Amino acid sequence: MTGVSLPLPDGRVLLVDGGADELTLLLDGQPLLRAERQDEVWWLQGRDMPLALWAFSYQAFAIDPACQRLLLRLDDCPAELVQQGLLSPEMGGLWQVQRSMFWQLPMPWRSGAASESYPQRFVLSDGRRHPQRSPKPAGELYRRFDFRLGSWISLRTLDIEVDLERFNRWQNHPRVAEFWQEQGSLDQHRDYLERLAADPHVLTMIGCFDDQPFAYFEAYWAKEDRIAPFYAAADYDRGIHMLVGEEDHRGPHKVESWLSALVHYLLLDEPRTQRIVAEPRADNRRMIGHMQRLGFWQEKEFDFPHKRAALMVQSRERFFERCRLC
Structure with a gap:
């Protein structure tokens, strides 16, 4: 593991130097932490222990996707990390960090406004009762360095003036058109995106690798969506539509x-969200297979007016228990 670099979204770089049972962490070249392991228990020494403990946990889970928890012996336990959920007590005076809890902490991956603090108030839309949705965010939403790919993966909101031409190119690609069936002119696609921009239940996003756009995503609140009659949609269930437009980012x-x-x-974005759903065409076996490998399960098939769809579901619990975020 000697000399592993992990860039952070704020521009700093975490350097991991050492082996399986002894390592040093440096942040922008400055020593942050020394750690030694004895009988599966890590002993830590460092400055700014809240930051050091977070950095130690991040490097462990990012470098080893199979690592599910860390056992620590601490001379002084930062109370704020217990309150945040990063640390929890273990028998014998030890502390533990659980992978499933670490990845639920929003900082530093999530940026911009979030839905989580928006108060709950129920409203009616087209005869459906649902929570009033928070105003849509703008700009970058999420950024994380993917250690396995050696690339940044980021999400930002779609900007019609910036993204219309590439959206039009992507939708008119035969591979995309086969499943989306949204071929059209620039004017037609501008109308399409403007309708979604005015729809409070849909958020349009662009996915980027190393800040280069490669994909278009729609996230929708399922309770107000056309999918709602086909399953028992909860108030904060969210659905996704996905399109990879650039050929060199497939696979x-x-x-x-x-x-x-x-x-x-x-x-x-919203801790009250317990499920993520999707409804790919039932014969899109490649996409369904990708989703199943990443923890989605196929609950059933059903008929939309325009397609036979597979209902794919991912739960919060299952995602954070099995996620291979790196």
Whole structure:
């Protein structure tokens, strides 16, 4: 593991130097932490222990996707990390960090406004009772360095003036058109995106690898969506539509990165969201297979007016227990 670099979204770089049982962490070249392991228990020494403990946890879970928890012996336990949920007590005076809890902490991956603090008030839309949705965010929403790919994966909101031409190009690609059936002119696609921009239940996003756009995503609140009659949609269930437009960003390894990032962002955005759903065409076996490998399950098939669809479901609990975020 000697000399592993992990860039952080704020521009700093975490350097991991050492082996399986002894390592040093440096942040922007400055010593942050020394750690030694004896009988599976880590002993830590460092400055700014809240930051050091977070950085130690991040490097462990990012470098080893199979690592589920860390056992620590601490001379002084930062109370704020217990309150945040990063640390929890273990028998014998030890402390533990659980992978499933670490990845639910929103900082530093999520940026911008979030739905989580928006108060709950129920309203009616087209005869459906649902929570009033928070104003849509703008700009970058999520950023994380994918250690396996060696690339940044990020999500930002779609900007019609900036993204219309590429959206039009992507939708008119035969591979995309086969499943989306949204071919059209620039004017038609401007109308399409403007309708969604005015719709409070849909958020349009652009996915980027190393800040280069490669995909278009729609996230929708299921309770107000056309999917609602086909399953028991909860108040904060969210659904996704997905389109990879650039050919050089296709493949299972890329899907694992961007699909995990998309689900991660939506679960960080709103802690009350317990399920993420999708309704790919039932004969899109490749996409369904990708989703199943990443923890989605196929609950059933059903008929939309325009397609036979597979209802794919991912739960918050299952995602954070099994996620391979790196």
